[in-house]
Amino acid sequence: METITSHPLPFFPTLLPDESLHSLISRFHRLSGNPRERQTLQDVFGTHALVATASLPSHLPNLCAALPVNAAQSLDELIDQWTLLPYFRPFLRPEQTTACLQAMTSHSAGGTKIGIGLVASRIGGRNVFRYCDQCCIEDEMRYGSPYWHRAHSLPGVLLCHLHGRLLAEVRADLVELRRHNLFLPSDSWVETASSILPMRETLCDDLFELAKASADLLAMQLPPTPRSVLRSFYREQAARQGWIDRNGRIEHAAVTHAANCFSLAQSAELDLAFCQIPDWIFRHLYKHRTTMHPLKHLVLMIMLQTSPRALQAYCENLDKSANVRILPYHGITPENELSSASCNARRQRFVEQISSIPARRAYDYMWLYKHDRQWLRETISRCAKPRATVRNKVAWHVRDREYAEQVRHHAALLYASDVRTRVSAAQLARATGRKPLIEKFSAKLPLTIQAIQALEETVDAYQCRRLQAIAKASRAKGEPLVRWRLLRTAGLTCPLAPQVEKLLAALLQGR
């Protein structure tokens, strides 16, 4: 049975710092004297069919209307201070934020988690009832009762962001049994059903950083940040870590190495299981369309040694500079970026950059190519750094003389020592160790080519040289010169070339 509360409640407790909505309603329940929780839920939300543990609860206008005059809050204030939307909002698209707000003001926020990708992320499965012993003691001293803190309930938060102590967690099965009940950390069953979370000491430093960053993000109440700005922020930080080279290319090996060495990759915590495979980091650094869970953003910030506050400062600086947001990297361009101020700023930066780097490597090249191509062409032809000319860089005449000398030297050696191989042009070029270069740039090496052509041995000349060498060796051994043996040793078959035949006849006659 659902009714809209028409009359404000006679009283309502004040929200304590970082208190969760469930905690606040639980405290109200204690003070109200209602015998059953469903009556309290009916009083506050106008319905008892509601789980007050939800991070993004529905029926909020009813809650607003039920607040007494002295505790009145606007709906926006209530959402910022009583729900976990500020934790998700910076990483949502504006339309997703609008859908969340609509769901929270309606009678069902069930589809919200699917709409903003929380279900797909498989993060946040752990029950949210965690508390810090030290916080409980201090809360009791200051406010008279321990209460549930929003920051302790965030996924991946296993340490207190204030005290660095491991949180105690209430047994999940008991929480499930009592999901329609309203309870506080001081309840006797909660104390007996809780245990300190086991954690390896090596993980504590990074987990503490994660807890502090999560609490900060929740408290800062940032607006939705455009993905292109998030990406350029991460890329700037990544470049500082050596993950991106000076040309803007991502060093995959460096990213993978950092991800493997990161302590939280060793964590057995289910919500942090994504750290074990580094793909999600690349999705942050490249253009992507998916909504990523805030925990993935926060873990990346810790890896990059930055924080939500640095992101806030980055966004503020972007807004200040020329009152336009200029993306330092190629990305989806919102319509409002097509303003003339933005275009002029890009033009100016492009002109500055192309004096030192090639135009195509300038940050704004692609944007200008898409939106301002005529100006781009004219500017490149007018201002671009002239291409370094390769002409005259090589002293070809010096090389030519050097290679020609090498050819002559090697030819003399080959003629003197090797009768088994013909001294061909290829053999002479190969002997210099520069055969491919001589073949490719033959036109620039006239002396070398002349030397090769002059010293190359013809087939007839080689056969003659070989016969002379064999005859000389036979004489030295005192063997008689016989035609068939000379031919067989020289590997020659008839008919012989006239020049060779003439030499053979002379050798046989003993001349």
Ligand SMILES: [Zn+2]
């Ligand atoms: Zn604490």
